Amino acid sequence: MSRQLATFVLDGARYGVDVVRVQEALRSHTRTPVPLAPAGISGLVNLRGEVVLSIDLRVRMGLPPLAAGAEPMMVVVQVDGEPISLLVDEVGDVIDVEETQFEAPPDTLAAELREVILGAYKLDGGLLLALDVERATAA
Numbered sequence: 001m002s003r004q005l006a007t008f009v010l011d012g013a014r015y016g017v018d019v020v021r022v023q024e025a026l027r028s029h030t031r032t033p034v035p036l037a038p039a040g041i042s043g044l045v046n047l048r049g050e051v052v053l054s055i056d057l058r059v060r061m062g063l064p065p066l067a068a069g070a071e072p073m074m075v076v077v078q079v080d081g082e083p084i085s086l087l088v089d090e091v092g093d094v095i096d097v098e099e100t101q102f103e104a105p106p107d108t109l110a111a112e113l114r115e116v117i118l119g120a121y122k123l124d125g126g127l128l129l130a131l132d133v134e135r136a137t138a139a
Helices: 111-116 133-137
Strands: 002-010 013-018 022-027 041-047 050-056 073-079 082-088 090-098 117-123 126-131
Touching: 002 022, 002 073, 002 082, 002 126, 013 090, 041 082, 050 133, 073 090, 073 133, 082 133, 090 117, 111 117, 111 133
Parallel strands: 013 126, 050 082
Antiparallel strands: 002 013, 002 090, 022 073, 041 050, 073 082, 117 126
C-alpha cells in the first residue's frame, strides 16, 4: 500500500510527515517568545489571525542550532485538530512511499531522535525518516 509523505530536511537528514497532517509549508514568520516555555518551544506565530505554537525541531531532536543568519522554514501540521508550526531547515517535495520500504528506526540514531521517529523508508536517494508528529510536538 502506498502513502504520501511531505518531506523536509533537518541537519542534512530527510524526514517525512503524512501529507494529510500537513496544513501548509512556508517561510518562517516572526515568533513571539513564550516566557518559561520548555526548550524547543520557539514561540508563537500569527498565521492569518490564528495564533500557532512554533516548535524548533533541531532543539527537540538534540541537533545543533541552525547556522547564524540562516532562516528556518515552517511546516504547519495538525495535532489534535490544532495547527502547530515545525521549524525545519528546508521544505522538500511530497513523495509516494510503499509500506514495503518501511523499516524500524536505524540503531545508529541518537536517543533524542529515536523518541520521535516511527521508522525509516529505504529510498533510492537514501533514508527518509518518518516523524511521529504527536511525540515531536509533545512538551
